[in-house]
Amino acid sequence: MTKVKNAGGRKVSITHTLIIWTGILLAIFGALVAALGLGGVTTFTFKWKDIIELNSTSVGIVIMITGVVLAWYQANHLPKGVGVLMKH
Numbered sequence: 650m651t652k653v654k655n656a657g658g659r660k661v662s663i664t665h666t667l668i669i670w671t672g673i674l675l676a677i678f679g680a681l682v683a684a685l686g687l688g689g690v691t692t693f694t695f696k697w698k699d700i701i702e703l704n705s706t707s708v709g710i711v712i713m714i715t716g717v718v719l720a721w722y723q724a725n726h727l728p729k730g731v732g733v734l735m736k737h
Contacts, residue, residue: 666733675716683709
């Protein structure tokens, strides 16, 4: 994991930043694919315990959800004391 120290002394991870931005870009791309109706039709089913169940036939929605989950998971599981690159 690539880290550099910023002015405040907190470690910043370029790797974690890139993973989060990849998720954000996937979510945007998936939204565009869904809005434009590209990608055809597929069956996607996701069930987690008995709490959540998702069904979709749109490739764009699946891409968008994958990007959102990737960015959310990475942002919520950063190592202690490590941040992401941002403008101060």
